[in-house]
Amino acid sequence: MPVPVMTVPGEQPASLSGAAVRAAGLRKTYGGGETAVHALAGVDVAFARGGFTAIMGPSGSGKSTLMHCLAGLDAATAGQVWLGDTELTSLRDDQLTGLRRQRIGFVFQAFNLLPVLPARDNIVLPMQLAGQRPDPAWFDDVVARLGLRERLGHRPHELSGGQQQRVAIARALLPRPDVVFADEPTGNLDSRSGAEVLGLLRSSVKETGQTVVMVTHDPSAAAYADRVVLLADGRLAGELTDPTAASVLDALRGLGA
Amino acid sequence: MRAVTLASIRAHLPRLIASALAIVIAVGFVVATLVLNQTSRATVLDAVGAPYVGVDAVVTSDDGSGLADELDRVAALDGVAAVDTTWETGVQALLPGRTGQQYLLAESVADAPALRWQSLADGELPDAPGEIAVSERTGATVGDRFPVTSFAPDGTERDSSVTVTGVVDLGGDPTAGIYGRLWGTAEQLRAWGAVDPVELRVAGVEGVPAGDVVQQVAAALADRQVAVRTGTEQAEEAAAQLTGDTMALTAVLLVFATVAVLVAGLVIANTFAVLLAQRTRELALLRCVGATARQVRRSVLGEAALTGLAASAVGVLAGIGLAAAVSAVAEAADSPVPLSGLSVPWIAVAAGLAVGTATTLLAALAPARAATKVAPLAALRPADPAPLRSRGGALRLVLGLLLLVPGVLLMGVGVALADVLVALPGGALSFLGVVLLAQRAVPPVVGAVGRLAARLGGVPGRLAAGNATRNPRRTAATATALLIGVTLTTAMVVGAASTRATAQAGLAAQYPTDVIVQGDGSVPASLPGRLAAVDGVVAASSLTAATVTGPDGQETGVSGLDAATAAPVLRSTGDVPIPAAGEVVLPWWADSSWGIPAGGPVTFTAGDRTATLTALYGDVERPTLPVAELARLAPEAAVDTVWLRLADDADHTDVIDEVTDVATAAMPFAFVTGLASERAAIDSVLDVLLLVVTGLLGVAVVIALIGVGNTLALSVVERRQENGLLRALGLTRGQLRGLLAWESALVAGVAAVLGVLLGSFYGLVGVASVLGSYGELVLSMPWLQVGAIVLVATVAGLLASVLPARRAARTPPVAAIAG
Numbered sequence A: 001m002p003v004p005v006m007t008v009p010g011e012q013p014a015s016l017s018g019a020a021v022r023a024a025g026l027r028k029t030y031g032g033g034e035t036a037v038h039a040l041a042g043v044d045v046a047f048a049r050g051g052f053t054a055i056m057g058p059s060g061s062g063k064s065t066l067m068h069c070l071a072g073l074d075a076a077t078a079g080q081v082w083l084g085d086t087e088l089t090s091l092r093d094d095q096l097t098g099l100r101r102q103r104i105g106f107v108f109q110a111f112n113l114l115p116v117l118p119a120r121d122n123i124v125l126p127m128q129l130a131g132q133r134p135d136p137a138w139f140d141d142v143v144a145r146l147g148l149r150e151r152l153g154h155r156p157h158e159l160s161g162g163q164q165q166r167v168a169i170a171r172a173l174l175p176r177p178d179v180v181f182a183d184e185p186t187g188n189l190d191s192r193s194g195a196e197v198l199g200l201l202r203s204s205v206k207e208t209g210q211t212v213v214m215v216t217h218d219p220s221a222a223a224y225a226d227r228v229v230l231l232a233d234g235r236l237a238g239e240l241t242d243p244t245a246a247s248v249l250d251a252l253r254g255l256g257a
Numbered sequence B: 001m002r003a004v005t006l007a008s009i010r011a012h013l014p015r016l017i018a019s020a021l022a023i024v025i026a027v028g029f030v031v032a033t034l035v036l037n038q039t040s041r042a043t044v045l046d047a048v049g050a051p052y053v054g055v056d057a058v059v060t061s062d063d064g065s066g067l068a069d070e071l072d073r074v075a076a077l078d079g080v081a082a083v084d085t086t087w088e089t090g091v092q093a094l095l096p097g098r099t100g101q102q103y104l105l106a107e108s109v110a111d112a113p114a115l116r117w118q119s120l121a122d123g124e125l126p127d128a129p130g131e132i133a134v135s136e137r138t139g140a141t142v143g144d145r146f147p148v149t150s151f152a153p154d155g156t157e158r159d160s161s162v163t164v165t166g167v168v169d170l171g172g173d174p175t176a177g178i179y180g181r182l183w184g185t186a187e188q189l190r191a192w193g194a195v196d197p198v199e200l201r202v203a204g205v206e207g208v209p210a211g212d213v214v215q216q217v218a219a220a221l222a223d224r225q226v227a228v229r230t231g232t233e234q235a236e237e238a239a240a241q242l243t244g245d246t247m248a249l250t251a252v253l254l255v256f257a258t259v260a261v262l263v264a265g266l267v268i269a270n271t272f273a274v275l276l277a278q279r280t281r282e283l284a285l286l287r288c289v290g291a292t293a294r295q296v297r298r299s300v301l302g303e304a305a306l307t308g309l310a311a312s313a314v315g316v317l318a319g320i321g322l323a324a325a326v327s328a329v330a331e332a333a334d335s336p337v338p339l340s341g342l343s344v345p346w347i348a349v350a351a352g353l354a355v356g357t358a359t360t361l362l363a364a365l366a367p368a369r370a371a372t373k374v375a376p377l378a379a380l381r382p383a384d385p386a387p388l389r390s391r392g393g394a395l396r397l398v399l400g401l402l403l404l405v406p407g408v409l410l411m412g413v414g415v416a417l418a419d420v421l422v423a424l425p426g427g428a429l430s431f432l433g434v435v436l437l438a439q440r441a442v443p444p445v446v447g448a449v450g451r452l453a454a455r456l457g458g459v460p461g462r463l464a465a466g467n468a469t470r471n472p473r474r475t476a477a478t479a480t481a482l483l484i485g486v487t488l489t490t491a492m493v494v495g496a497a498s499t500r501a502t503a504q505a506g507l508a509a510q511y512p513t514d515v516i517v518q519g520d521g522s523v524p525a526s527l528p529g530r531l532a533a534v535d536g537v538v539a540a541s542s543l544t545a546a547t548v549t550g551p552d553g554q555e556t557g558v559s560g561l562d563a564a565t566a567a568p569v570l571r572s573t574g575d576v577p578i579p580a581a582g583e584v585v586l587p588w589w590a591d592s593s594w595g596i597p598a599g600g601p602v603t604f605t606a607g608d609r610t611a612t613l614t615a616l617y618g619d620v621e622r623p624t625l626p627v628a629e630l631a632r633l634a635p636e637a638a639v640d641t642v643w644l645r646l647a648d649d650a651d652h653t654d655v656i657d658e659v660t661d662v663a664t665a666a667m668p669f670a671f672v673t674g675l676a677s678e679r680a681a682i683d684s685v686l687d688v689l690l691l692v693v694t695g696l697l698g699v700a701v702v703i704a705l706i707g708v709g710n711t712l713a714l715s716v717v718e719r720r721q722e723n724g725l726l727r728a729l730g731l732t733r734g735q736l737r738g739l740l741a742w743e744s745a746l747v748a749g750v751a752a753v754l755g756v757l758l759g760s761f762y763g764l765v766g767v768a769s770v771l772g773s774y775g776e777l778v779l780s781m782p783w784l785q786v787g788a789i790v791l792v793a794t795v796a797g798l799l800a801s802v803l804p805a806r807r808a809a810r811t812p813p814v815a816a817i818a819g
Ligand SMILES: Nc1ncnc2c1ncn2[C@@H]1O[C@H](COP(=O)(O)OP(=O)(O)O)[C@@H](O)[C@H]1O
Pocket: A030, A031, A037, A038, A039, A057, A058, A059, A060, A061, A062, A063, A064, A065, A066
């Protein structure tokens, strides 16, 4: 069991400064007593600015739970999470909500979009919630890069799965968040659409310096990232830099998955 | 599939309870309406028909001839146990604490206990001459002694003295406040000069049905011109005579009950539709695993039937309980509401069960059909919002128009013919049409208003406007429930206001004078001034009288009216016109006796003077001409009557007592008629009926609100994922609550405004068709109440969103991913 990093809130260890997101001693326990499930059993991890990181691990290893805690969607049982200089676990719900809409972008596996809103409104929704207007040039740029110009007036059920995911990515990129979290963004897509979505995520990292953290269980998806963090039984179980599908597969086999 | 049905009921119990609640309340509403209706009728019957309700047969003389001689003949019949006749006369009495004598109605009490109907507040009924019981209005108490002056038929006066042995409680009898009443023995009444009575009350022998008693009596009196009725029939007759417009009343209640059932059905249908629509996925899954369409339909309908029956049973009990509570409150508050005890007609129970179960089944039919059309694949894809232009939508549009247009035409015909039986089906048809069309009409209106909300309400307002317009099914379902409730409420309020205005105008026409003081002979010159000075009297007008020769050569009494002083006294000149110079108002009998048409000339002579005047007709007792005209014709004419008008806010009973004292001090045999209190009494009967109707209406509004709350709660469940996503993307809890509040205020506000417009229309049409045939119609628009309805409905819609919104705000952001 790793020794938890002792930190004073607000003061960050030198080695981790410059990280977009980091967690220390993160624990998440579901239930209690005999039946308690330690979805996260003490995780210390940091994600560098402008990096594209994949979180991998066998099913049930705690990938989604880690992402929810890092993104302020769920409260950790113990430990701390920093988004830049902001410590998340001590924030009130409203502060956390404001933070989510301005500094974090999300791409989920499914049900990403509000069915009643057309694509354009879905894309600008978080900025609207924050009472901001998107920069028109940036909006055009994002929409063009994601190939959505012709689709802005369509409602989600009129779009293909790949198009829906691209709308979700556009929405996540538009506010220029500190970090974009994606949970199995290609899980529901065929391999061609999946490759397209992953390519778009990667190019946003390369071209605009966007930080992306992606949860996946697919080695070929992880190969698009420049770093892979491995998770097993709620603990960090190693990492790879500049992964390929083959090296990821090897590492996973090492975990017994 | 039965296992699936039962498992489904068990699994969806919380949601079923929500919809069952609508059924419970709706059925409770229907049952309470029927029970309260019956109870209030029973109470009026009890109060007014008290002398008859316990009686087996009542004989009334058709030709006005006395029936006292038949007492023995009827008493001798086999089936008859006792016979009584009510001797009746007027007496003047000097009541304790009063300075002048007062007119009292005296009646005999029966000897046979079975025929004594008076219920005593204190003491006992008189047993011997010299003993009397009094009504509470006299203010006398047990043990009081006071002098009574009676008059023999030939006019001779007799003085006697009586002792009060009991005080009679007249219950809810609306005439109780008009004048004091006395009860003595038959012997006493005959001594006071009561004339031959025209009514016999018969008690049958124990065990003989009333119908048989009536037959025996009718057979025995076949040689007389009499009507023989059962006591119940006679009581109904008496109640009908009191209210006069019983027909109108029944018609109004009929309209109300029909509308109530309609509303209940629509609210249930609505809830069920939302409930099933919400389970589309689950039904599709059933189809996926191999259930046939028929099996799915049967399962859904079985669920509906069971739910409907159970909820109806609870509703029947709830309705009876509600009616009992209302009547207990009315009784405890000693209000003038004619509600005491509880009469539960079996038809109310049967109707409640039938209406509840049938409506639930009917309501489930359409959704069940839709459910069987669900493609098994629907289980596997995210739910699409229902498109506005579906085939069902087109069908609905056509059907809605097919119902609306003929319905409105039929209502038009109903108004033109003043026939509610034509207007009623027209109203029902057109309202069904409106409800069908609401599905299509409401969302665009909400959208238009929503643009305003978007400007005012920031992001939640904009999102709410979007939600309200972009999911028309949900919006229409929520709006329709409230639309129905508001339409009904408004129709009733507008209808009630107009009914009231019409009735008041009718009462004013029927009783245009508040108080009439008549002397026996001429009135002292100072009296009119002193009467006008009584506190609470606002205007007085003196009428002169003289005897002249009419056009038929016979002597006739005529009155002289002073237009200048009479105009401010009369509350209405509809039935009693004021004659202008050169005109005379003739009583109706002059038409047949003198054969003078309205507008024709009529000549009166007195000595060598003549006056030829233009004839008008009106509700006057004697030919009435302008006072100056009469003075010219008969210079000896003197004041014999004074009309008084009382202040609207004065206590009429007190003022009339005071007027009586002043008048009798100047003229011992002055006769004071307080029509004001009769008008007030009838007015209060009307008030009471409107109160009952409004009470029932409160229930309708509660149903509508439950409908709104239900729909919102269901939509929150339905939108869990959507709400979770919004929270994840940065919508704060407060904003989420605001979103739902805006959405519900938007929908409720639009529904309220539309409902008020519709309701005003229906209310006015209803009044016009029900009351159109009862004389002059006065339409009245209660703007304040109508404004309050819009406000209350909108605020209530907002309140209805509070609980669902709290629940929605608790949605964790993770719900978006967890699904
Ligand atoms: N709401 C919950 N209640 C109880 N246990 C949960 C809950 N969510 C996740 N878990 C458990 O936590 C562990 C990690 O889950 P998760 O983070 O979803 O794994 P992954 O995304 O890697 O498949 C699993 O054992 C799972 O069963």
